[in-house]
Amino acid sequence: MLSIKKLHARVEETTILKGLDMEIKPGEVHAVMGPNGAGKSTLGYVLSGRDGYEVESGTVEFEGKDLLDMEVEERAQAGLFLAFQYPVEIPGVSNMEFMKESVNAMREGRGETPLSSAEFLKKAKAACKQVELPLDFLKRGVNEGFSGGEKKRNEIMQLILLEPKLAILDESDSGLDVDALQVVAKGVNSQRDGKRSFIVVTHYQRLLDYIEPDYVHILSNGKIVKSGGPELAKEVESSGYAWLKEGENA
Amino acid sequence: MSEQIDQALERKYDAGFVSEIESETFAPGLNEDVIRRLSAMKDEPEWMTEWRLQAYRKWLKMEEPEWAHVDYPKIDYQSISYYSAPKSMKDKPKSLDEVDPELLRTYEKLGIPLHEQEMLAGVAVDAVFDSVSVVTTFREKLEEAGVIFCPISEALHKYPDLVKKYLGTVVPKGDNYFAALNSAVFTDGSFVYIPKGVRCPMELSTYFRINEQNTGQFERTLIVAEEGSHVSYLEGCTAPQRDENQLHAAVVELVALDDAEIKYSTVQNWYPGDENGKGGIYNFVTKRGLCEKNAKISWTQVETGSAVTWKYPSCILKGDNSVGEFYSVALTRGKQQADTGTKMIHLGKNTKSTIISKGISAGRSNNAYRGLVRMGPGAEGARNFTECDSLLIGDQCGAHTFPYIESSNPTAIVEHEATTSKVSDDQLFLCRQRGLDPEKAVSMIVNGFCKEVFRELPMEFAVEAGKLLEISLEGSVG
Ligand SMILES: Nc1ncnc2c1ncn2[C@@H]1O[C@H](COP(=O)(O)OP(=O)(O)OP(=O)(O)O)[C@@H](O)[C@H]1O
Ligand SMILES: [Mg+2]
Numbered sequence: 001m002l003s004i005k006k007l008h009a010r011v012e013e014t015t016i017l018k019g020l021d022m023e024i025k026p027g028e029v030h031a032v033m034g035p036n037g038a039g040k041s042t043l044g045y046v047l048s049g050r051d052g053y054e055v056e057s058g059t060v061e062f063e064g065k066d067l068l069d070m071e072v073e074e075r076a077q078a079g080l081f082l083a084f085q086y087p088v089e090i091p092g093v094s095n096m097e098f099m100k101e102s103v104n105a106m107r108e109g110r111g112e113t114p115l116s117s118a119e120f121l122k123k124a125k126a127a128c129k130q131v132e133l134p135l136d137f138l139k140r141g142v143n144e145g146f147s148g149g150e151k152k153r154n155e156i157m158q159l160i161l162l163e164p165k166l167a168i169l170d171e172s173d174s175g176l177d178v179d180a181l182q183v184v185a186k187g188v189n190s191q192r193d194g195k196r197s198f199i200v201v202t203h204y205q206r207l208l209d210y211i212e213p214d215y216v217h218i219l220s221n222g223k224i225v226k227s228g229g230p231e232l233a234k235e236v237e238s239s240g241y242a243w244l245k246e247g248e249n250a
Numbered sequence: 251m252s253e254q255i256d257q258a259l260e261r262k263y264d265a266g267f268v269s270e271i272e273s274e275t276f277a278p279g280l281n282e283d284v285i286r287r288l289s290a291m292k293d294e295p296e297w298m299t300e301w302r303l304q305a306y307r308k309w310l311k312m313e314e315p316e317w318a319h320v321d322y323p324k325i326d327y328q329s330i331s332y333y334s335a336p337k338s339m340k341d342k343p344k345s346l347d348e349v350d351p352e353l354l355r356t357y358e359k360l361g362i363p364l365h366e367q368e369m370l371a372g373v374a375v376d377a378v379f380d381s382v383s384v385v386t387t388f389r390e391k392l393e394e395a396g397v398i399f400c401p402i403s404e405a406l407h408k409y410p411d412l413v414k415k416y417l418g419t420v421v422p423k424g425d426n427y428f429a430a431l432n433s434a435v436f437t438d439g440s441f442v443y444i445p446k447g448v449r450c451p452m453e454l455s456t457y458f459r460i461n462e463q464n465t466g467q468f469e470r471t472l473i474v475a476e477e478g479s480h481v482s483y484l485e486g487c488t489a490p491q492r493d494e495n496q497l498h499a500a501v502v503e504l505v506a507l508d509d510a511e512i513k514y515s516t517v518q519n520w521y522p523g524d525e526n527g528k529g530g531i532y533n534f535v536t537k538r539g540l541c542e543k544n545a546k547i548s549w550t551q552v553e554t555g556s557a558v559t560w561k562y563p564s565c566i567l568k569g570d571n572s573v574g575e576f577y578s579v580a581l582t583r584g585k586q587q588a589d590t591g592t593k594m595i596h597l598g599k600n601t602k603s604t605i606i607s608k609g610i611s612a613g614r615s616n617n618a619y620r621g622l623v624r625m626g627p628g629a630e631g632a633r634n635f636t637e638c639d640s641l642l643i644g645d646q647c648g649a650h651t652f653p654y655i656e657s658s659n660p661t662a663i664v665e666h667e668a669t670t671s672k673v674s675d676d677q678l679f680l681c682r683q684r685g686l687d688p689e690k691a692v693s694m695i696v697n698g699f700c701k702e703v704f705r706e707l708p709m710e711f712a713v714e715a716g717k718l719l720e721i722s723l724e725g726s727v728g
Contacts, residue, residue, distance in 0.1 A: 076682065093694055101686055
């Protein structure tokens with residue numbers, strides 16, 4: 001589904017990703033962990049094509065297509081979704097309106113007819129209930145005045161509505177209380193159908209108790225320095241990243 | 251992002267076509283003779299001619315204002331033609347069937363079909379083409395309710411006493427430079443009279459179109475709402491795309507007697523000039539309303555056009571408990587300049603005013619809000635609330651806020667809030683990541699910013715206004 005080879009990318013003058021490789025097959029969940037500033041969010045931005053993130057070398061294939069050659073919205077329409085670490089507010093634009101435009105843009109991209117307001121409303125209400133947000137969140141401005149946790153749930157609501165092929169969750173668990181964590185995890189798990197894939201960026205083992213990964217990668221200084229199974233996350237949880245530095249010195 | 255925004259700003263102007271219509275146009279130039287001829291063309295009563303000449307003499311002694319935050323070359327008033335009318339209008343058509351089909355097509359192309367059965371249900375339209383009113387629809391239905399809605403030139407013949415009683419009472423003929431010029435040479439416009447206690451049965455609307463080259467458009471609108479009456483009125487404006495600048499200096503007077511309510515909405519889309527600032531309309535407009543006891547006047551405007559805009563719809567809150575409102579969206583792009591805002595003059599007790607101004611600047615444009623709130627000595631317990639928000643798109647544009655507050659009554663309360671924000675990279679990225687193209691994304695963000703104003707517009711026009719903003723920001727490629 002996604003094949004990243006020797007990816008080098010920079011932000012402004014600084015090279016952040018320095019030869020990153022990753023291979024994701026349909027239905028797989030890959031957890032990405034790593035110290036602050038390692039380049040985890042950068043990876044999400046580079047994959048989704050954000051302006052200002054420049055690929056220096058390497059290739060990324062998404063479902064057989066050259067992902068790096070596509071515009072941001074084309075990648076999104078092709079089924080790539082990014083749940084933001086810091087979701088931004090769009091004052092005055094209702095969540096409902098925003099998500100409807102979004103769902104219909106995706107449908108248009110796939111050559112499907114747009115959903116009617118009634119059809120959309122039904123789906124939106126269901127998604128809203130699934131992430132346990134009160135229905136008036138559909139009427140409120142996008143992320144406008146939402147608490148940290150509410151913003152994260154709102155991202156998951158969009159994930160549920162958009163049904164992407166590959167979802168990148170950038171710290172969707174940070175700032176969540178225990179109940180919210182379960183809500184978010186359930187939302188994500190509801191999307192696991194053996195075909196959809198996930199990149200779950202997190203600092204904590206906790207989330208991975210609920211969303212069980214197939215692989216865990218440690219990203220440090222712009223590279224995957226170690227990959228393994230779920231046990232790797234537990235190792236990080238108990239011993240941190242000190243061993244990374246030792247490795248560097250050795 | 252600024253690259254996408256720049257592309258978004260290379261928008262096209264949909265209303266920019268020219269209609270091939272034979273016109274009768276005065277040679278350029280302005281003097282007392284021209285005014286007499288103009289007045290004679292319209293077969294006006296003697297007092298009207300005299301009124302015009304007085305205004306002209308005042309105007310000669312006045313200086314063009316320079317305090318606004320706009321910059322444009324000196325206008326040569328002798329190079330402008332002060333009268334232009336489609337020839338086919340000479341023998342005034344009595345019904346739509348007699349109107350030149352080319353004229354009707356012009357309005358159809360603009361999305362304003364004048365055949366009543368095709369029109370937006372419940373909206374009566376007065377179509378003004380260059381200097382004359384072409385047609386007014388739904389007149390009979392309005393007459394049944396006692397409502398007068400007709401070209402002001404016609405009102406001068408049919409209802410001279412009413413016109414004489416109110417014309418110039420809110421905007422005196424020597425009020426300011428452009429108002430004086432308008433008073434001297436105004437050609438047409440709409441007259442509305444709502445009798446006591448009547449709720450006007452439909453939206454009234456005037457559609458202004460400048461077609462001829464080198465002509466100025468000087469229309470004059472007068473709306474009188476008798477005690478306890480109610481009316482909602484909308485004006486729309488477009489002009490062809492031309493390289494020369496054209497002058498539009500209108501005057502609008504509103505009179506709301508005791509307990510009356512007037513809602514005046516404008517969707518202004520005059521040709522703004524090209525991206526280098528060539529051509530476009532100079533829009534210098536005086537709009538003012540007078541509120542008697544418990545009356546309410548509400549101005550809502552969506553301004554996206556014109557090269558230069560100079561416009562301050564105002565309310566004189568003379569009667570106790572009267573209410574004034576101003577809701578404005580002004581979008582500037584390319585090299586457009588807008589200096590707009592309002593004046594709320596509180597004279598009566600417990601008068602209230604609300605000002606919500608949304609300025610959007612893009613490209614290399616300049617957008618200024620200029621608002622005056624004056625609390626007179628008699629304005630016991632008066633209140634004003636002002637919210638003034640600016641949204642910047644890109645980094646080469648400017649937003650400026652000039653609030654003036656004058657209070658001569660210690661019990662009056664004035665509140666002012668101002669914010670400036672940008673369409674951020676983060677917002678744009680979020681939208682695109684969710685599948686929206688940059689053009690759609692920007693227009694959605696801008697629409698959200700304007701929501702408080704759009705919801706004040708009559709339903710049909712709120713949708714129009716949203717579309718207009720979208721078109722204005724059109725042209726972006728991902
Ligand atoms: N615009 C920028 N200019 C220069 N450096 C930047 C810019 N944006 C990000 N960086 C740097 O890139 C590095 C990687 O940032 P990134 O946000 O990808 O880290 P992260 O792994 O997501 O960290 P965290 O766990 O704290 O979220 C950081 O050192 C950051 O300071
Ligand atoms: Mg991060």
